[in-house]
Amino acid sequence: MAEEPTKAGSAGGGDREGDDEQVVNPWEVTAKDGGKIDYDKLIEKFGCQRLDESLVRRVERLTGRPAHVFLRRGVFFAHRDFNEILDVYERGEKFFLYTGRGPSSEALHMGHLVPFMFTKYLQDAFKVPLVIQLTDDEKCMWKNLTVEESKRLARENAKDIIACGFDITRTFIFSDFSYVGGAFYENMVKVAKCVTFNKVVGIFGFTNEDHIGKISFPPVQAVPSFPSSFPHLFSGKDDLRCLIPCAIDQDPYFRMTRDVAPRIGYQKPALIESSFFPALQGETGKMSASDPNSAIYVTDSSKDIKNKVNRYAFSGGQDSIENHRKYGANLEVDIPVKYLGFFLEDDAELDHIKKEYGAGRMLTGEVKKRLVEVLSELVERHRKARALVTDEVVDAFMAVRPLPQMFG
Amino acid sequence: MGYTKDQLLARLKELQIDFFCYDHPAVLTVEAQAKYVGHLGGALSKNLLLKDKKHRYYVVSALANTNIDLKVLSQRLGLGKGGLRMAAEEALQEILQVPLGCVTPLALINDSARDVSLLLDQGFKSQQSCYFHPLTNEVTLSISASSLDKFLISIGRQPSYVDLEANPAVGKDNPPDLASLAPSGVPALPDKVENAVTSIPTGNDGLTVKKPTKLAGEAKSLAALQKEKLQKVQSSIDPLAEATNIEKLVKEIMDKTSTAFLNEITKDLNDPQIAPSVSDVVKRRVSSDLEHMMMSLKNAAYTQGFQAGFQATLRSSLQSLSMQK
Numbered sequence: 001m002a003e004e005p006t007k008a009g010s011a012g013g014g015d016r017e018g019d020d021e022q023v024v025n026p027w028e029v030t031a032k033d034g035g036k037i038d039y040d041k042l043i044e045k046f047g048c049q050r051l052d053e054s055l056v057r058r059v060e061r062l063t064g065r066p067a068h069v070f071l072r073r074g075v076f077f078a079h080r081d082f083n084e085i086l087d088v089y090e091r092g093e094k095f096f097l098y099t100g101r102g103p104s105s106e107a108l109h110m111g112h113l114v115p116f117m118f119t120k121y122l123q124d125a126f127k128v129p130l131v132i133q134l135t136d137d138e139k140c141m142w143k144n145l146t147v148e149e150s151k152r153l154a155r156e157n158a159k160d161i162i163a164c165g166f167d168i169t170r171t172f173i174f175s176d177f178s179y180v181g182g183a184f185y186e187n188m189v190k191v192a193k194c195v196t197f198n199k200v201v202g203i204f205g206f207t208n209e210d211h212i213g214k215i216s217f218p219p220v221q222a223v224p225s226f227p228s229s230f231p232h233l234f235s236g237k238d239d240l241r242c243l244i245p246c247a248i249d250q251d252p253y254f255r256m257t258r259d260v261a262p263r264i265g266y267q268k269p270a271l272i273e274s275s276f277f278p279a280l281q282g283e284t285g286k287m288s289a290s291d292p293n294s295a296i297y298v299t300d301s302s303k304d305i306k307n308k309v310n311r312y313a314f315s316g317g318q319d320s321i322e323n324h325r326k327y328g329a330n331l332e333v334d335i336p337v338k339y340l341g342f343f344l345e346d347d348a349e350l351d352h353i354k355k356e357y358g359a360g361r362m363l364t365g366e367v368k369k370r371l372v373e374v375l376s377e378l379v380e381r382h383r384k385a386r387a388l389v390t391d392e393v394v395d396a397f398m399a400v401r402p403l404p405q406m407f408g
Numbered sequence: 409m410g411y412t413k414d415q416l417l418a419r420l421k422e423l424q425i426d427f428f429c430y431d432h433p434a435v436l437t438v439e440a441q442a443k444y445v446g447h448l449g450g451a452l453s454k455n456l457l458l459k460d461k462k463h464r465y466y467v468v469s470a471l472a473n474t475n476i477d478l479k480v481l482s483q484r485l486g487l488g489k490g491g492l493r494m495a496a497e498e499a500l501q502e503i504l505q506v507p508l509g510c511v512t513p514l515a516l517i518n519d520s521a522r523d524v525s526l527l528l529d530q531g532f533k534s535q536q537s538c539y540f541h542p543l544t545n546e547v548t549l550s551i552s553a554s555s556l557d558k559f560l561i562s563i564g565r566q567p568s569y570v571d572l573e574a575n576p577a578v579g580k581d582n583p584p585d586l587a588s589l590a591p592s593g594v595p596a597l598p599d600k601v602e603n604a605v606t607s608i609p610t611g612n613d614g615l616t617v618k619k620p621t622k623l624a625g626e627a628k629s630l631a632a633l634q635k636e637k638l639q640k641v642q643s644s645i646d647p648l649a650e651a652t653n654i655e656k657l658v659k660e661i662m663d664k665t666s667t668a669f670l671n672e673i674t675k676d677l678n679d680p681q682i683a684p685s686v687s688d689v690v691k692r693r694v695s696s697d698l699e700h701m702m703m704s705l706k707n708a709a710y711t712q713g714f715q716a717g718f719q720a721t722l723r724s725s726l727q728s729l730s731m732q733k
């Protein structure tokens with residue numbers, strides 16, 4: 001499959017091809033004509049591969065446990081070289097995980113937790129180490145925050161991330177402002193030397209008016225894929241492969257990284273990519289930090305959750321009970337069912353709900369009620385775990401220390 | 409004390425079992441054996457003596473080209489992922505009473521092997537004749553699978569044939585399929601093997617951890633010898649890693665709790681079948697939460713230790729600095 005996107009990026013637009021096409025890049029996700037994102041087109045355009053059933057079965061066989069909900073339901077649906085990582089693992093060799101977050105706001109919602117929940121599963125199932133990058137420098141630049149504020153947000157977000165259940169004996173969290181330097185910076189320069197100005201403009205859509213901070217940022221997100229960026233962890237293991245779980249809008253960074261890696265003598269990172277988490281108001285709605293009703297936040301109380309789901313979750317049910325019993329619900333656009341697809345673990349129960357709701361025998365109210373239960377449980381568990389993450393715990397996760405048990 | 413080759417062959421004759429014997433120089437590997445008898449049309453076998461963490465032993469006897477993955481086998485037997493490894497050289501002598509390179513199902517004729525579990529490759533059943541060592545490396549015994557069965561039954565054993573290459577998923581809904589083949593009791597170790605175990609004190613709290621250092625060393629040489637007969641073996645275990653293995657801990661807690669509950673409840677229930685499925689549901693719901701709580705505990709404890717370590721280092725550095733002045 002072609003590594004590069006099938007259409008060369010046009011100047012001044014990056015992956016934007018005009019207003020009647022969908023736009024997907026790290027800073028913008030818009031569907032065509034206000035509709036839904038076409039993932040098949042995206043896979044074709046980006047040149048990555050679909051994660052099919054056989055890969056999911058293989059993961060189950062190799063890890064000796066059922067696959068994570070997100071794999072079973074196709075939330076993580078695309079990949080690059082994931083099969084190679086599985087080959088490596090099957091041979092008894094190791095790999096490491098790399099994921100990250102741009103700490104742009106204090107409030108995290110359920111959609112933000114998705115990649116971290118999945119990464120935790122990968123860490124537990126494969127028993128491999130993980131590095132988590134907090135791009136406080138990126139947010140300082142793009143969101144025009146002060147350095148202090150972005151560093152503070154990074155630490156606050158770290159607490160929510162840690163609360164997802166990462167293992168401190170296998171996890172290193174770092175923020176760019178604290179960690180960039182040394183071997184990490186050496187790799188950044190190596191990568192930067194291989195990417196022309198024209199190339200970044202093509203990939204990310206930078207313009208002559210963008211400041212040079214933005215233009216020189218991409219290598220920062222690229223180099224955590226290389227084990228030599230972390231000499232305190234992986235010294236002597238220059239061939240260690242990297243797997244990056246992320247949302248598919250981050251693909252451009254790692255396309256660039258995969259292009260550069262062989263030229264500087266490094267292994268290409270593998271990727272496993274997720275689709276986008278829909279806003280409460282529906283796929284076409286925008287999840288925005290300014291609209292608290294567009295998402296369920298990890299700080300919401302059970303009352304908030306119940307209220308938001310009942311009032312704002314876009315329903316695919318019919319407008320009247322009679323019509324609903326007659327025609328059934330439109331599962332394509334129904335948000336409660338979609339959210340249950342993410343968070344309801346029991347496959348049998350989800351299938352039952354889809355069947356009954358789609359046939360009109362189950363009402364929207366029932367589905368929403370079940371969703372409220374599932375979400376409340378999740379949020380409550382997160383809240384409890386978050387309360388146990390003190391500043392000292394964050395310091396320990398972020399300390400530049402060896403991890404002797406990281407492969408144990 | 410153990411049976412000799414002649415005694416074994418005499419027993420086979422008594423049982424009216426047909427067999428052939430081929431003499432050759434002593435061989436320690438399948439490759440070497442193949443040089444002498446490989447052309448005769450029978451199926452060569454590779455034989456392993458394995459041990460689990462509870463000091464129970466297993467003889468796995470397979471066709472020479474069957475792939476055996478100890479990790480998979482360990483899970484299928486219900487021993488977890490790293491539960492099986494090659495037994496030490498001493499065990500060969502003490503339990504099977506055969507020399508090095510001579511593991512064979514026929515060694516189960518010895519009383520010392522009464523608690524050893526036997527796994528036979530189902531591939532043997534389709535072979536006309538199978539080759540095993542009759543308690544000595546200098547002879548190859550050719551015998552059919554059904555004759556082997558007859559012999560095993562005569563010494564009070566049920567032959568169990570297994571698809572050794574199968575790799576079924578083992579998880580919450582799929583119990584280990586070979587769990588019934590794991591020996592039920594923990595056998596009494598012969599004295600010599602126990603004396604080889606040495607104690608090593610760990611840490612400052614006076615806790616001792618018994619590490620069979622001598623056996624571990626010997627196990628390596630045995631494994632190296634049988635390397636051509638088998639793939640890689642699991643490395644040794646760090647007790648602290650075991651203690652902080654959250655999944656394992658949660659599983660143990662849930663198993664103990666549900667067993668205790670089940671015992672109490674089934675006393676009163678009309679239908680004892682309900683209880684196990686109820687306990688499965690309960691386990692599933694509680695395990696996930698329990699795992700999260702344990703991870704918080706682990707991270708918090710590590711943090712406290714990390715801080716203490718940092719402070720200790722700081723103090724000692726400051727002290728040595730001030731003493732330099």
